[in-house]
Amino acid sequence: MTTAALCLAGVSVGYSGTPVVTGVDLELRPGQRLALVGPNGAGKSTLIKAVLGLADVLDGTATVLNTQPARARAHTGYVAQTGNLDPDFPVSVRQVVMMGRYRQLGWWRPARAADRRAVAEALDRVGLADRAGLRFGLLSGGQRQRVLLARAIAARPRLLLLDEPFNGVDAVSQEAIVRVLRELSADGTALVLSTHDLTVARDLADLVCLVNGRQWAVGAPAETLTAEPLRQTYGSAAIDLADGRMVVVEP
Numbered sequence: 090m091t092t093a094a095l096c097l098a099g100v101s102v103g104y105s106g107t108p109v110v111t112g113v114d115l116e117l118r119p120g121q122r123l124a125l126v127g128p129n130g131a132g133k134s135t136l137i138k139a140v141l142g143l144a145d146v147l148d149g150t151a152t153v154l155n156t157q158p159a160r161a162r163a164h165t166g167y168v169a170q171t172g173n174l175d176p177d178f179p180v181s182v183r184q185v186v187m188m189g190r191y192r193q194l195g196w197w198r199p200a201r202a203a204d205r206r207a208v209a210e211a212l213d214r215v216g217l218a219d220r221a222g223l224r225f226g227l228l229s230g231g232q233r234q235r236v237l238l239a240r241a242i243a244a245r246p247r248l249l250l251l252d253e254p255f256n257g258v259d260a261v262s263q264e265a266i267v268r269v270l271r272e273l274s275a276d277g278t279a280l281v282l283s284t285h286d287l288t289v290a291r292d293l294a295d296l297v298c299l300v301n302g303r304q305w306a307v308g309a310p311a312e313t314l315t316a317e318p319l320r321q322t323y324g325s326a327a328i329d330l331a332d333g334r335m336v337v338v339e340p
C-alpha cells in the first residue's frame with residue numbers, strides 16, 4: 090500500500106471520452122504542496138476535478154488517499170476558482186464556514202459543539218474570527234476567498250485542492266492564505282493548487298507540474314520553472330526571469 094496522498098500514473102483526464110490532459114505521472118506525499126502551472130485552458134481545473142472524482146479519468150490510474158477519486162471525497166477539500174457562492178445570498182460568514190461541516194453533520198442536523206469549534210478554529214486560522222457574524226457578501230474579494238478556504242479546512246481534509254486561489258485577491262489576503270497553506274502542510278495536509286503565477290509556484294510549491302494538454306514536466310521548482318520546460322508548456326511565449334520575478338511574456 091502506498092503512503093502517497095495522490096498518485097497519478099499515466100493518467101488522461103477529460104469529459105465525455107474526450108481527453109483534456111494526457112500523460113500525467115506524479116506522486117504527492119502528505120504535507121507536500123503541488124502547483125499545477127499552465128496557460129488558460131491548459132486543463133488545470135479539469136485535472137483538479139478528476140482528482141475530486143468530478144471529471145473522468147480516461148486512461149491510467151488515479152489513486153487518491155489509497156482509493157479511487159470518488160471514494161476519497163470524505164477526506165478531500167476543494168476551494169473552487171471564484172467561489173460558487175452568490176455574494177448576495179444572505180448568509181453570515183459563520184454559516185458559510187459551517188457548510189464545510191455538513192459532510193460530518195448531515196445538513197438536517199443541528200450543529201454540535203465540535204462543529205462550532207471547528208468553524209471557530211478555521212475562521213481564526215484565516216484571520217477572520219472577528220468577522221464571523223458579518224454577511225458574507227459584505228466582505229472584500231480577498232476576505233471571501235479566505236472564508237471559502239476556512240469552509241474547506243473546517244472539514245479537516247487530508248488532501249486540499251485549490252483552483253487559482255489568488256485570483257482577484259489583494260496582497261494582505263494572499264499573504265494570509267499563503268501562511269495558512271504552509272501551516273496546513275506542516276500539519277501533514279497535502280495541497281494541490283493551480284496558478285498562473287510562476288513566482289507563487291516557485292515560492293510555495295515543493296513540486297510543480299507543468300501542463301498544457303499534456304504533462305510537460307514535473308519536479309522541483311528549480312528543475313521545472315526554467316526556460317526550456319516553460320517554453321514547451323507555453324508554446325512560443327518568451328520567458329523573462331529578470332528581477333527575481335518570473336513571468337510569461339506574449340511574443
Ligand SMILES: Nc1ncnc2c1ncn2[C@@H]1O[C@H](COP(=O)(O)OP(=O)(O)OP(=O)(O)O)[C@@H](O)[C@H]1O
Pocket residue numbers: 104109127128129130131132133134135136
Ligand atoms: N464540463 C466540461 N465539459 C467539456 N469540456 C470542458 C468542461 N470544462 C472544461 N472543458 C474544456 O476543457 C479545457 C480545459 O479547461 P480547464 O478549465 O480545465 O483549463 P484551465 O487550465 O483550468 O484554464 P483556466 O486557467 O482558464 O481556468 C477547455 O478547452 C474547456 O473548454
